[in-house]
Amino acid sequence: MTAPVLTDRSVPPTETGLPPSRISAGVFSPRSLITALPNALRGLDPRRMVKNPVMFVVEIGSVLSTILCFTEFSGFVLAVTIWLWLTVIFANLADAVAEGRGKAQAASLRAGRATATARKLDRDGREISVPAGDLRKGDRVVCEAGDVIPGDGDVVEGVAAVDESAITGESAPVVRESGGDRSSVTGGTRVLSDRIVVEIRNEPGDSFVDRMIALVEGSQRQKTPNEIALNVLLASLTIVFLLVTIALQPMADFSGAPQSIVVLVALLVCLIPTTIGALVSAIGVAGMDRLVQRNVLAMSGRAVEAAGDVSTLLLDKTGTITFGNRRADRFLPAPGVDGNDLAKAVLAASLADETPEGRSIVELCAERYGLDAAAPVAGEVVEFSARTRMSGIDLPDGSELRKGAVTAVAEWVRSHGDELPTESQNDADAIAADGGTALLLARTAKGRAEVLGVIHLKDVVKPGIAEKFSELRTMGIRTVMITGDSALTARTIAKEAGVDDFLAEATPEDKLAYIRKQQEGGRIVAMTGDGTNDAPALAQADVGVAMNTGTAAAKEAGNMVDLDSSPTKLIEIVEIGKQLLITRGALTTFSIANDVAKYFAILPAMFMVAYPGLSALNIMGLSSPQSAIISAVIFNALVIVALIPLAIRGVRYRPTSASKLLSRNLFIYGLGGLVVPFVGIKIIDLLVSLIPGVA
Numbered sequence: 076m077t078a079p080v081l082t083d084r085s086v087p088p089t090e091t092g093l094p095p096s097r098i099s100a101g102v103f104s105p106r107s108l109i110t111a112l113p114n115a116l117r118g119l120d121p122r123r124m125v126k127n128p129v130m131f132v133v134e135i136g137s138v139l140s141t142i143l144c145f146t147e148f149s150g151f152v153l154a155v156t157i158w159l160w161l162t163v164i165f166a167n168l169a170d171a172v173a174e175g176r177g178k179a180q181a182a183s184l185r186a187g188r189a190t191a192t193a194r195k196l197d198r199d200g201r202e203i204s205v206p207a208g209d210l211r212k213g214d215r216v217v218c219e220a221g222d223v224i225p226g227d228g229d230v231v232e233g234v235a236a237v238d239e240s241a242i243t244g245e246s247a248p249v250v251r252e253s254g255g256d257r258s259s260v261t262g263g264t265r266v267l268s269d270r271i272v273v274e275i276r277n278e279p280g281d282s283f284v285d286r287m288i289a290l291v292e293g294s295q296r297q298k299t300p301n302e303i304a305l306n307v308l309l310a311s312l313t314i315v316f317l318l319v320t321i322a323l324q325p326m327a328d329f330s331g332a333p334q335s336i337v338v339l340v341a342l343l344v345c346l347i348p349t350t351i352g353a354l355v356s357a358i359g360v361a362g363m364d365r366l367v368q369r370n371v372l373a374m375s376g377r378a379v380e381a382a383g384d385v386s387t388l389l390l391d392k393t394g395t396i397t398f399g400n401r402r403a404d405r406f407l408p409a410p411g412v413d414g415n416d417l418a419k420a421v422l423a424a425s426l427a428d429e430t431p432e433g434r435s436i437v438e439l440c441a442e443r444y445g446l447d448a449a450a451p452v453a454g455e456v457v458e459f460s461a462r463t464r465m466s467g468i469d470l471p472d473g474s475e476l477r478k479g480a481v482t483a484v485a486e487w488v489r490s491h492g493d494e495l496p497t498e499s500q501n502d503a504d505a506i507a508a509d510g511g512t513a514l515l516l517a518r519t520a521k522g523r524a525e526v527l528g529v530i531h532l533k534d535v536v537k538p539g540i541a542e543k544f545s546e547l548r549t550m551g552i553r554t555v556m557i558t559g560d561s562a563l564t565a566r567t568i569a570k571e572a573g574v575d576d577f578l579a580e581a582t583p584e585d586k587l588a589y590i591r592k593q594q595e596g597g598r599i600v601a602m603t604g605d606g607t608n609d610a611p612a613l614a615q616a617d618v619g620v621a622m623n624t625g626t627a628a629a630k631e632a633g634n635m636v637d638l639d640s641s642p643t644k645l646i647e648i649v650e651i652g653k654q655l656l657i658t659r660g661a662l663t664t665f666s667i668a669n670d671v672a673k674y675f676a677i678l679p680a681m682f683m684v685a686y687p688g689l690s691a692l693n694i695m696g697l698s699s700p701q702s703a704i705i706s707a708v709i710f711n712a713l714v715i716v717a718l719i720p721l722a723i724r725g726v727r728y729r730p731t732s733a734s735k736l737l738s739r740n741l742f743i744y745g746l747g748g749l750v751v752p753f754v755g756i757k758i759i760d761l762l763v764s765l766i767p768g769v770a
């Protein structure tokens with residue numbers, strides 16, 4: 076056997092088994108406010124503004140007030156006009172900052188791609204040099220050590236170590252080889268050793284990197300259902316306040332205190348939910364961006380939101396809850412079978428088995444029994460599949476060797492009219508009760524089957540994973556462990572890891588059925604997968620995270636791709652989704668509370684002249700009606716800028732139950748939203764009253 080023994084996990088697990096992320100996520104630098112300014116100004120185009128009804132109303136108000144600057148000029152009108160425009164610019168700034176982060180990532184992706192030339196194979200198998208951008212679906216290209224892979228595709232020939240750091244940011248090389256679940260390669264990654272032939276999977280412009288660029292730039296971002304609902308709410312509030320403001324004038328007239336148009340515009344802008352209206356799309360872009368920072372690509376904003384609503388999490392046992400490299404520990408011969416003969420048979424059945432289990436069995440044969448791990452494979456190899464749960468070899472002498480899950484091999488033995496020895500059954504049960512995996516080895520010769528013994532595979536639960544699950548439980552999320560292993564093993568591991576439920580001896584169909592059942596019960600389900608087998612379940616799940624090392628089918632079926640191929644990433648994804656929803660909720664609460672407070676700050680000021688009695692309501696003691704109004708407008712604009720970092724970074728989030736979270740946020744952002752404007756407006760009023768000619 077010559078295949079290099081490297082794991083296909085592109086990220087070495089850290090102590091908790093959780094991979095490190097590439098860039099510290101959620102960093103926000105105040106400088107980005109300045110660099111985003113040109114884009115913010117470009118965003119003033121009414122054709123773009125109209126997509127955001129709240130801010131569009133502010134823009135119309137700004138235009139109106141600009142006209143008033145010419146018809147009835149005063150320092151007050153000018154000041155209001157300037158701050159109204161600033162309000163619109165600040166709102167665009169939020170979007171521009173959020174999108175700017177994605178653009179920077181897109182630029183570095185493009186840089187890697189631009190230089191690539193491809194060594195295309197023509198029909199006669201001759202190499203010709205073509206620009207990578209000209210490659211079409213189905214073209215075959217040669218990549219040797221040092222070459223950049225010119226496009227996404229599948230390895231159809233050879234084995235190579237590939238550096239995927241350009242895409243994943245992770246420097247450990249991964250092995251890519253033809254056939255099986257590790258054949259998929261990504262354009263822009265670099266071949267480090269050997270030679271492979273890659274068949275290109277996409278037409279030009281539709282590669283993974285192209286899609287990634289479009290996504291991080293935000294150009295493909297569509298409003299999610301929740302965002303649309305929120306926008307409808309904000310637009311309705313805007314209409315209500317517009318009517319209120321219009322209705323105010325006849326009343327003001329009647330009471331002998333007619334208000335100028337500019338005051339009415341200022342009042343309207345203060346009343347409508349400008350804060351959340353300005354930040355809502357930045358919050359969505361930033362959520363997507365937080366995923367990208369953790370090397371996850373969401374194919375839609377909707378998937379990110381669904382992640383925040385997840386209530387059932389399906390996790391694989393092997394590699395997620397336990398360390399992936401399940402290792403052979405010992406061989407237990409059946410009665411009457413010699414230990415060395417068992418080892419030889421085990422080796423023959425495993426020489427061509429490329430699964431981590433198979434490789435570790437071969438290593439144990441070499442280490443403990445001194446057998447030749449590089450011996451040639453003689454016979455017809457039967458590869459492992461999750462459906463049969465067996466692997467083995469048909470030998471040239473007509474005998475067949477099978478190893479696999481106890482129930483599967485026992486069934487195979489029985490189909491030949493033979494029985495499993497009690498001793499081997501007991502050995503297997505003891506291993507399972509201890510949380511290990513037992514594989515049975517059996518042989519048929521001349522129509523009779525014989526059990527040769529049991530292979531003990533050891534599986535270790537990752538440290539720290541039990542705490543993660545209890546955090547998830549406080550968040551109201553049910554964790555379900557899925558495994559192809561026996562119920563006995565599953566029960567032991569499930570108990571140790573603290574999952575809420577498990578599905579043992581699960582076939583891909585079982586997974587799909589389980590997801591459907593959960594969804595019928597109204598639960599939102601998330602799962603990860605990498606094999607073609609997983610594709611139907613990935614498609615059915617509300618959040619389906621495909622591993623980048625996985626097959627093309629799995630990646631097409633899911634709605635997210637994890638570039639690190641880390642099985643525990645799902646937990647982080649759910650947390651990011653929750654944080655997105657909570658940030659949006661918190662800032663909506665803050666914004667609306669703010670507007671209510673501003674109402675009480677401005678109205679008394681507006682009518683103080685007509686009704687001196689109202690000055691009792693002027694609890695804030697603002698210096699003049701005009702100063703009160705301009706202060707409220709300034710505050711209204713500044714609060715947007717002040718909250719941009721929070722919108723980008725997301726509100727701090729600790730796992731707790733939904734109801735606790737709600738009351739905590741209502742307290743902080745609701746009460747805060749009521750109090751902050753009074754303080755802020757008062758301070759601004761003190762400053763404004765110092766400027767002559769404005770107030």
Ligand SMILES: Nc1ncnc2c1ncn2[C@@H]1O[C@H](COP(=O)(O)OP(=O)(O)OP(=O)(O)O)[C@@H](O)[C@H]1O
Nearest residue numbers: 391392393430459461464466478479480558559560
């Ligand atoms: N290389 C192999 N050859 C033979 N049998 C195997 C091999 N690998 C695993 N098995 C058996 O098949 C069963 C199913 O394997 P499968 O990979 O579907 O699930 P699993 O590895 O137990 O759990 P998970 O779903 O978390 O990966 C295993 O529990 C084991 O008994």
Ligand SMILES: [K+]
Nearest residue numbers: 344345347349
């Ligand atoms: K407002």
Ligand SMILES: [Mg+2]
Nearest residue numbers: 393430461559
């Ligand atoms: Mg497995």
